Amino acid sequence: xxxVSQHPSRVICKSGTSVKIECRSLDxxxxxxxxxxxxxxxxxxxxxxxxxxxxxxxEQGVEKDKFLINHASLTLSTLTVTSAHPExxxxxxxxxxxxxxxxxxxxxxxxxxxxxx
Amino acid sequence: xxxxxxxxxxxxxxxGAIASxxxxxxxxxxxxxxxYRQYSGKSPxxxxxxxxxxxxxxxxxxxxLNKASQYVSLLIRDSQPSDSATYLCAVNVANAGKxxxxxxxxxxxxx
Numbered sequence: 628x629x630x631v632s633q634h635p636s637r638v639i640c641k642s643g644t645s646v647k648i649e650c651r652s653l654d655x656x657x658x659x660x661x662x663x664x665x666x667x668x669x670x671x672x673x674x675x676x677x678x679x680x681x682x683x684x685x686e687q688g689v690e691k692d693k694f695l696i697n698h699a700s701l702t703l704s705t706l707t708v709t710s711a712h713p714e715x716x717x718x719x720x721x722x723x724x725x726x727x728x729x730x731x732x733x734x735x736x737x738x739x740x741x742x743x744x
Numbered sequence: 745x746x747x748x749x750x751x752x753x754x755x756x757x758x759x760g761a762i763a764s765x766x767x768x769x770x771x772x773x774x775x776x777x778x779x780y781r782q783y784s785g786k787s788p789x790x791x792x793x794x795x796x797x798x799x800x801x802x803x804x805x806x807x808x809l810n811k812a813s814q815y816v817s818l819l820i821r822d823s824q825p826s827d828s829a830t831y832l833c834a835v836n837v838a839n840a841g842k843x844x845x846x847x848x849x850x851x852x853x854x855x
Contacts, residue, residue, distance in 0.1 A: 661842065661843075670845070670847040670848060671788070671832070673842065676841055676842050718787075720787045720788075731776050731836045731843070732776075732778065732790060732793055733778075733834070734790065735780075735787045735788045735790075736787060737786070737787050738786070
C-alpha cells in the first residue's frame with residue numbers, strides 16, 4: 628500500500644533557528660503533497676498544498692515566508708520552518724496523493740513533533 | 745456553517761457494540777468521501793473511502809453514503825477497545841485540489 632515517510636520524527640531546537648522537515652512518498656509518485664499542523668487536542672489544520680514543480684498554495688493566515696515549502700520531485704516535499712519560535716511548537720504532518728489513480732485519496736506520513744525552546 | 749461537520753463526542757460504547765459515526769457536508773458537488781482514524785499522538789490513517797451512494801463494507805467497518813441528504817457515516821461492528829480513537833471525515837470536491845476535514849469524533853470503547 629501507499630507509504631509516506633517523514634523525517635525527522637521529532638526535533639527540538641532553539642528559538643530563532645530554522646528546521647527542515649522532509650516528506651517522502653516511498654512507493655508511488657505524489658503529484659500533490661499537503662502540509663498540516665495540529666496542536667494538542669485540536670483539529671488538523673491545512674497549511675499549504677504543494678504541487679511538484681510549482682509554487683505551493685498557502686491557506687489563509689499561513690505565512691509563506693515563514694513556512695517554506697519545496698516540492699522538487701514527485702517523491703519529496705520539504706517544509707522549512709524559518710526562525711522558529713515557541714509558538715511554532717506543534718505536530719506537523721504531511722500527506723501525499725497518488726497521481727497515478729483517479730481517486731483523490733491522501734496518505735499521511737507519521738508526523739514530525741517540533742518543540743522550540 | 746462548517747463545510748464538514750462531525751459530532752465531536754466523546755462517543756462511548758461498550759465492547760462488542762456497534763459504534764455509529766456521522767458526518768454531514770455542505771457542498772453538493774462533493775464526490776469523494778473518506779474516513780480516517782487518528783490515535784492520540786499519531787497521524788491519521790485511512791480506513792475507508794466511498795464514492796457512490798449506498799454501503800461499502802470492509803471487515804468490521806461499513807461506510808454509508810447518502811448524497812441526497814449530504815451525509816456519510818461509518819459503522820464499526822463488534823467494537824474493540826483498540827478502536828478507541830478520533831475518527832476524521834474528509835470530503836473532496838472535484839478539482840478542488842484538497843480535502844476538507846471535519847474536526848473529528850472521539851470514540852471510546854469500554855471493556
